[in-house]
Amino acid sequence: MTSAFTSEPVKGAELPPPKTEIGVWGWLYHNLFSTWYNSLLTVLSVLLLYWLIPPFVEWAFIKADWVGDSREACSREGACWVFIKVWFGQLMYGRYPIEMRWRINIAYVILAVSILSLFIPKFRHKHWVGLFLFIGFPVIAYFLFVGDSFGLEYVETTRWGGLFLTLVIGILGIVGSLPFGIVLALGRRSEMPVIRTLSVAFIELWRGVPLITVLFMSSVMFPLFMPEGVNFDKLARAIGGVMLFSSAYMAEVVRGGLQGIPKGQYEAAKALGLGYWRMMGLIVMPQALRIVIPGIVSTFIGVFKDTTLVLIIGLFDFLGMSQAAITNVNWLGFSTESYVFTAVGFWIFCFGMSRYSMAVERKMHVAYKK
């Protein structure tokens, strides 16, 4: 049989890679100029970015006014950050009395320390911290914020506002919706037709209507539902509305997690003689909740952004406060500064949380592959 080769292969031919493969040129070639239309796209996007970014930088930094504390300090050639400086306190705390803002700050510190401690790898008592966050902290925070006991002066909720109010509504909304969502998810998977039907109806009703109608309900319809004389705080009603609304979404997230638990887990639990609640509480839920952490976080991001809607029913959250600032007759004409600042504030929270949930997801993938 004849050899299929025309020549002996040259062994160990070491050639340097071509220019289009390595270094700066290789990178540019592969990522920006590999074909003529790719080059065209590159040029077009450079133009677009050139049209957007330099004017923004000039407005926001180069020509911006940073010093001063009154309207006169604004040259109006670029952004006037003096506006934000003047309103900063209210954007953060609303009309909460200035000399009592320390109460809010203390709560922030407690919250931050407890959450950070959860990230210390070697720290053993995480479940206690978790329990504290869910039960102890809300109680402490309530007494700190509302006052009227322990020698603290009473502060009406109508004075709450700014980023502080946004955090209160967002966190309470999500924390409250989690247990409720779990119950609804279990209800939706229940074998009892009445329970199942009711859960499905509840979930689909809230998921089918916009949050604003729910908030309207809590502000105008709820007082009608209560007996004469019984009345709840407007803020409490709004939070209740947000909780109901987000529990429906949470239920769907949890249901997704429950569906991801293999049947064998239920069977093993039953075989061990565990009843329904023990089986769910000890075996199924811990696994399901772990799977759905990313889903919970993205629901939280959604709820957090949606808290801005409370401005429509007259509460002054972060966005509501910035809206109030720009309509102040002494400070007309700074809407862009105000919105940009608020947007950056929200963005940091939401982007941070979404990155966190992506990291969790990645870690989980690794853990499952092992």
Add this chain to the structure above:
Amino acid sequence: MVSSEPEKTRFWYNQKVRSIAVQALVLLAIIGFFAFIIINTSQNMKAHGIASGFGFLEQTAGFSISQTLIDYEEADSYGRAFWIGLLNTILISAIGIVFATIIGFFIGIARLSSNWLISRTATAYIEILRNVPLLLQILFWYISVLRALPRTKQSFSLFDTFFLNVRGLYLPKPIFEEGFANILYALLATFVLIIFLTRWAHKRQELTGQQFPVFISSLGLLIVLLLGAAALSGFPMTWDYAVLKGFNFRGGLRVMPEFVAMLFALSLYTAAFIGEIVRAGIMAVSKGQTEASYALGLHPGQTLRLVVIPQALRVIVPPLTSQYLNLTKNSSLAVAIAYPDLVHVFAGTALMQTGQAVEILGITMACYLSLSLFISLLMNWYNRAIALKEK
């Protein structure tokens, strides 16, 4: 459950009995809850002198609405005002969905581009837009951008035909004259023709393998037939251009700034989410599929149309549906800038005037539920149509 005489277990250990008891209790609790609410509400309404029932829908509304798709006057009823609001909600949602889909697909494909700059720009777009509350974006477009536009006298103009100023966007308005129906007939005829052409081309390809440039010839047909019909009936359509008369524009079609702001915010925001969905959908089709298709000699265009898109759509459609639902529900934020949608007109103004919160919010919620249901059904039907090929 250790029992010496298992057959004598007490009845509440019986699974069935227990299940029925639990359900009965829950049902009772729910009924009790509703009874409590209903009794309180009727008492409260009596105490405050609020009427009940749907009689108010016949009463005169007495307020004006800034954008009406069908005729409406202050003297019309609340029922009429309700329809105006609902139509405005449907209008903004429908147009928003179209724009969000187009921009979203564009962004999603850009994110997958091999061009570094394009994919990074698309990523930045997505990360910025979807992490900032929609209401903030609506207010930004409305107050910081559109309200800051020049007055009527200094309007931006394009070809002296389109004008943009603080009062809105002015477009030429088509005026249909006699004989315009001919064009509509021609349009109808062209569509029928195109359907037949597509069928025929498909049949012929199945039979003989010859391909026919359906798209190009349909386009040609459309242009030729429409122009022909228009010429034959003497171009029966004119444009009513907006003209500056004194302090204001006369004629033309004015799109109110509230609508423009809503459209911008809704479609750009939703597009960020759709972009992510599209990217994930295309990424879900493995690289091996494209390679196998190339190895068989199919062109990139054919590969996209016959192999990638059919598979990607199955991943894309369900989450896309929920984005459409979100957009529709989010259109209710219009109330914040007084775009006269269902919530603003009906759950806002009408509720304030009549005080009939229960009826009005009930109707409003029912409307959104039906819209959601309608979109879900439509998309499920579409999803089944494309999934049919699989099983």
Add this chain to the structure above:
Amino acid sequence: MATQSAIKTIYQPNDENAILMENVHKWFGSFHVLKDINLTVRKQHKIVICGPSGSGKSTLIRCINRLEEHQQGKIFVDGIELTNNLKQIDRIRSEVGMVFQQFNLFPHLTALENLALAPIWVRKLSKAEAEEQAMKYLERVQIPEQAHKYPGQLSGGQQQRVAIARSLCMNPKIMLFDEPTSALDPEMIKEVLDVMVELAESGMTMIVVTHEMGFARTVADQMIFMDEGELIEQNTPHEFFNNPQNDRTKLFLSQILQH
């Protein structure tokens, strides 16, 4: 790059050669995957390539139908040079069939539709003709009864046979196989190899990357051992297995024949 005609006059690829590779180099970034590959494959010959993981076997055969682009040297397939010319690439791709390790069947189409797709859109056959031909090839790989099932409903061995039939439907002159049996359970390997042996006996030009040494012994005209992007050794199967020259080949053979 020089024009097509200029190249064609310089190189007169032998009519007997199905594939000709001359001094082919390829890099991924600064990583040199293929180093000075010279290879001629005669018509109707069967070449089996083996070598350790990461040695560049897949990359080599993927260069032949331009799923990967080489950066230096020349590749001729059936007398046509592979360049950036899209027409040439189309022609080559419709003459070279490829079977992948992961089957890569289109999951949204039935087996029959998988087979008929390319003949309809590339060869412009009528649907009836394409399906008739598809049935013929499904019979040839012995699964006509699975024609209307979707890939997800078939076993691995059945899927791979459908994939082979799908390539055959384009009447290729050359078939490339990239580890066609390594994703299969042992009991299914034989059914796929049987189809490949039958194909080899029918006179198809084949390049097969595989570690199935039994198969190599039966059908290969030439064995090639690749390592670190180079063709280390090439020989008839008899010489290759009984009398390997290179130390790396010896080591590799001793590892893989142990099992």
